[in-house]
Amino acid sequence: xxxxxxxAVRVSPWQxxxxxxxxxxxxxxxxxxxxxxxxxxxxLKQDLRQMLCAAAALVGxxxxxxxxxxxxxxxxxxxxxxxxxxxDAQIAELTARIPTLDHLENASYLDKLQILRDNENxxxxxxxxxxxxxxxxxxxxxxxxxxxxxxxxLLILIALGAARLLTARWSMRWEKAAEEAAAAPGRLTRxxxxxxxxxxxxxxxxxFGHQSELRRRIRxxxxxxxxxxVRSTDRNSALAGANSVLFxxxxxxxxxxxxRDAMAGTVSVQSLVVAVGVLQGLQSVSSSFVSAVGSLTKVxxxxxxxxxxxxxxxxxxxxxxxxxxxxxxxxxxxRIERLSFRYGDSARDSLTDISLDLxxxxxxxxxxxxxxxxxxxxxxxxxxxxxxxxxxxVDGVDLADLDLIGWRSRMSGAFQDHxxxxxxxxxxxxxxxxxxxxDPERVxxxxxxxxxxxxxxxxxxxxxxxxxxxxPGGVDLSGGQWQRLAIARGMMRQSPLLMxxxxxxxxxxxxxxxxxxxxYAEARRPGRVTLLVTHRFSTVAAADLVVVLDQGRVxxxxxxxxxxxxxxxxxxxxxxxxxxYR
Ligand SMILES: Nc1ncnc2c1ncn2[C@@H]1O[C@H](COP(=O)(O)OP(=O)(O)O)[C@@H](O)[C@H]1O
Ligand SMILES: [Mg+2]
Numbered sequence: 001x002x003x004x005x006x007x008a009v010r011v012s013p014w015q016x017x018x019x020x021x022x023x024x025x026x027x028x029x030x031x032x033x034x035x036x037x038x039x040x041x042x043x044l045k046q047d048l049r050q051m052l053c054a055a056a057a058l059v060g061x062x063x064x065x066x067x068x069x070x071x072x073x074x075x076x077x078x079x080x081x082x083x084x085x086x087x088d089a090q091i092a093e094l095t096a097r098i099p100t101l102d103h104l105e106n107a108s109y110l111d112k113l114q115i116l117r118d119n120e121n122x123x124x125x126x127x128x129x130x131x132x133x134x135x136x137x138x139x140x141x142x143x144x145x146x147x148x149x150x151x152x153x154l155l156i157l158i159a160l161g162a163a164r165l166l167t168a169r170w171s172m173r174w175e176k177a178a179e180e181a182a183a184a185p186g187r188l189t190r191x192x193x194x195x196x197x198x199x200x201x202x203x204x205x206x207x208f209g210h211q212s213e214l215r216r217r218i219r220x221x222x223x224x225x226x227x228x229x230v231r232s233t234d235r236n237s238a239l240a241g242a243n244s245v246l247f248x249x250x251x252x253x254x255x256x257x258x259x260r261d262a263m264a265g266t267v268s269v270q271s272l273v274v275a276v277g278v279l280q281g282l283q284s285v286s287s288s289f290v291s292a293v294g295s296l297t298k299v300x301x302x303x304x305x306x307x308x309x310x311x312x313x314x315x316x317x318x319x320x321x322x323x324x325x326x327x328x329x330x331x332x333x334x335r336i337e338r339l340s341f342r343y344g345d346s347a348r349d350s351l352t353d354i355s356l357d358l359x360x361x362x363x364x365x366x367x368x369x370x371x372x373x374x375x376x377x378x379x380x381x382x383x384x385x386x387x388x389x390x391x392x393x394v395d396g397v398d399l400a401d402l403d404l405i406g407w408r409s410r411m412s413g414a415f416q417d418h419x420x421x422x423x424x425x426x427x428x429x430x431x432x433x434x435x436x437x438x439d440p441e442r443v444x445x446x447x448x449x450x451x452x453x454x455x456x457x458x459x460x461x462x463x464x465x466x467x468x469x470x471x472p473g474g475v476d477l478s479g480g481q482w483q484r485l486a487i488a489r490g491m492m493r494q495s496p497l498l499m500x501x502x503x504x505x506x507x508x509x510x511x512x513x514x515x516x517x518x519x520y521a522e523a524r525r526p527g528r529v530t531l532l533v534t535h536r537f538s539t540v541a542a543a544d545l546v547v548v549l550d551q552g553r554v555x556x557x558x559x560x561x562x563x564x565x566x567x568x569x570x571x572x573x574x575x576x577x578x579x580x581y582r
Contacts, residue, residue, distance in 0.1 A: 001303065004083065004126040011082045015075045019131050022072025023138045028065040030142030032058060033277025037150070041270035080128040087126075087306065091116060094313045099320060099404050101384045106344045109312075111183040116305050126303065129295040136285065136292045143281040150274035151267065153254055154282070160250055161286030164243045168290045171236045172297045178228035179301075185224035192218045199469070240287065247286065251279050319386065322401040326410045329527025330360035330497050332395050334381070340389035341376055350376045352552045353390070358545075360395075361526040365517075365540030366533045367570070368549035374533045375416050377549070378502045381531075383407060394497070412493040413500035413531075418486035422468025425456050429485055432492030442492065449523065450488035451516055455481045480507035495528070502533040510577070514539040537573035546570060 009016050035058040042050030095113070147154040195201045196214050205211055258275055261267040336356040342349045351373045358364050366374050379385055381392060383404050392399040399407065412432065421428040429446055430437040440463055447453045459465035459475060467485075468474045477485070487504045501520060505513035517532055521542035524530055532540055540546055541560045548556040548563070548570045556563055556570050563570040 001126075001130065001300070004130060004299070004303065007086055008079055008083050008127045011086055012079060015079045015082075018075035019072055019079060021068040022076060022131065023135050025065040025068035025072060026135045026139040027142045028061040028068070030139050030146060030281060031061055033274045033281065034146050034149070035061065036277050037270040037274035040273040041268065044269055076128055076131050080125050083127045084125065091306070091309065094309050098313050098316050099383075100316060100386065101379065102344060102386075107184070110187060111180075112305055112308065114183045114187050115179055116302065116309065125295075126299040129292070129299045132288075133292040133296055136288045139281075140285045140289065143278060143285055146274065147278045147282065150271045150278060151258060153258065154275060154278060156254065157247065157250060157279070157282050160247055161282060161289070164247075164286045165289060165293065167239055167243065168293050171232075171239060171290070172294055174232040174235050175294065175298065176301060178232035181228040182225050185221055189218065189221040189225045192221055240290070243286075244283070247283055251283075255279070320383075320400075320404050322399075323403050324397055324401050325406045326397075326402055326497060327395050329495070330395055330529060331527075333360040333362070334358040334498065334529050335393040335396075336377075336390070337393060338390035339377075339380065339387050339392065341373075341380055341385060342388045343376075349388070350552050351380070354549075354552075354554050355390075356547060356554060356557065358529045358531065360529060361524060362544040363521045363524045363530040363532065363542070364545045364547060365543035366531060366547050366549060367537050367540060368535065370535055371551075372535075372549040373552040374535075374549055375502055376552075378415070378500050378531070378533060381498065381500065382411060410495075410497040411500065412490050412496035413498075414483070414487045414490040414502065414504040415500075416502040416506070416533075418483060418489075420468065420482050422470055422474065423466070424463065425459055425465050425467055425485070426463040428467055429456075429488045430492065432489035433494075436492070443488075446488045446491040449491040450484060451519060452484035452488045455484050483507050495525075497528055499528060499530045500533065501531070503535065505534070505539075510536055510539055514541075518542040536577060537570060538578035 035054045039051055039054035039058065042048075042054055144158060147158065192214060195205060196211070196218070205214060255276065258267055258272055262269060262272045334357075336354055336358070339351055339354040340349055341351040354377070366377065368374050376385075380387055381399075383399055383402075386400070394402060394407070421431055423431070426440060426443055427437055429443045430439065432446065433442070436442045443463060444453070447456055455477070456462055456465075466474045467477060469476045483504065483506075487501065490499070490501065490504070505516055508516070513534065513536060517534070517539050520530065520532060524544075532543060534540060537548075544559065546556070546558065546560050546563055547554055548568075550569065556566070556568050558566070564574065565571075
């Protein structure tokens, strides 16, 4: 809360001050019954002066109240937006700052983030809520003071209002439970809706006739997403209804009692009129208090989630304390020592006890069937995950001791899940080395190294062509073409220590992959490790070293010829798969 207030004052101190005008207005509003009472008493006594004074006070305070509220509300809304933007920007910044990927694959993290996003207005409106609470408080105190000057019996109603606050705790519990229950179905709904609108899934959903099933599931998911909220709202309305009935029943009894006393002359008409006026105020005070407390706890929950996100980002940053810079060029190479890895919620290891030497200057082929753990190993080498066991040594230095950003700036390559940057072709490839993003010569060279010139040559405006159909005039590419641009992007950096090509040619046929891999292998450089990853056993003969991965374990390592002579798994599959195109 203090943070919210501090942020508000920081983004605009003057506006924060103007917000308090509304509070002043509320106090004036609470005084109205008092003026009406004085007016009524004057009328009974036929005291014109008293009547005029009371009327002037009433009109004056109402006018001032209206003006103050207008200024205050305006300031509050503007302030709310400013503070909201500040927090949204911070959430985005925090999420992007986390250097590893674990969190994006962790369901409970995604749930929390989803709630934060669903409630971004609540966080932005935290200030709004705070000011509302202050206003309610000011109004309440003023109404209470006016009430006790009128008649002590009104205190019974005040006690009822206080009891109402106690029941508000149930409402908050229901709301919190509903928010949490809705997070996962909310993500499912979004995913399903994305499926129906994304062009990538369009062909499959239509050919396989998924549309009506998708619609059915979206309906179900929306119900699952909204039902907890609807249910908690229903319960809250019932509770509020019961409270109001109780309040008004008590109010009727009290007024009857006071009216009887007024007839008997023990209660003044002025007090009676004030009491009637105050009644309405009291009712609105108790319900606005309940909603203010409700919103405040909601804001509190969101602030807690925000702090959780910040702590999480800090925690991840604290784990990566390594500050050593990678060497200019590799002397020995990369050594993998007893490396194991298991994904967050997974029941089994994706990599088990892997030890390997990737010598500097060599081209290493990593082969294995789908799901063998190849991409997982690549991600560990990029420091995108922390190993569950073992370590990676770069020229003898543990990857954990290296500065992650520094290390990544010395990596390059193409990942299996490559990005489709919908920019101009020039920039989509140039993004592989931001320093020379707009240098066409460098991009052309990278395209040449990746044997992807023909992709760009076929574009209507060459390198200047805008890619992606989300842009007017944008040109879409086939999956294979996007992938070849991704490989070219991987060729942009001039002297990476580690070059990884993770199934860069999966969309191409085996013969093309074979010749491309030969080409990449020829590009071997001293001081660098090149890692070619594929599920095809028949395309990597040109590598210096072949590593066969199977179910997360290394089952064979050696030069191509040696592995062939061994007549093991690799030799078998090499024969089998190679027959197709030799
Ligand atoms: N994000 C993830 N969460 C849980 N398990 C995963 C995740 N990514 C991959 N796996 C599992 O890890 C194993 C290895 O996957 P991967 O490294 O992608 O294989 P490959 O690249 O060799 O095809 C597979 O069993 C896969 O199901
Ligand atoms: Mg893979």
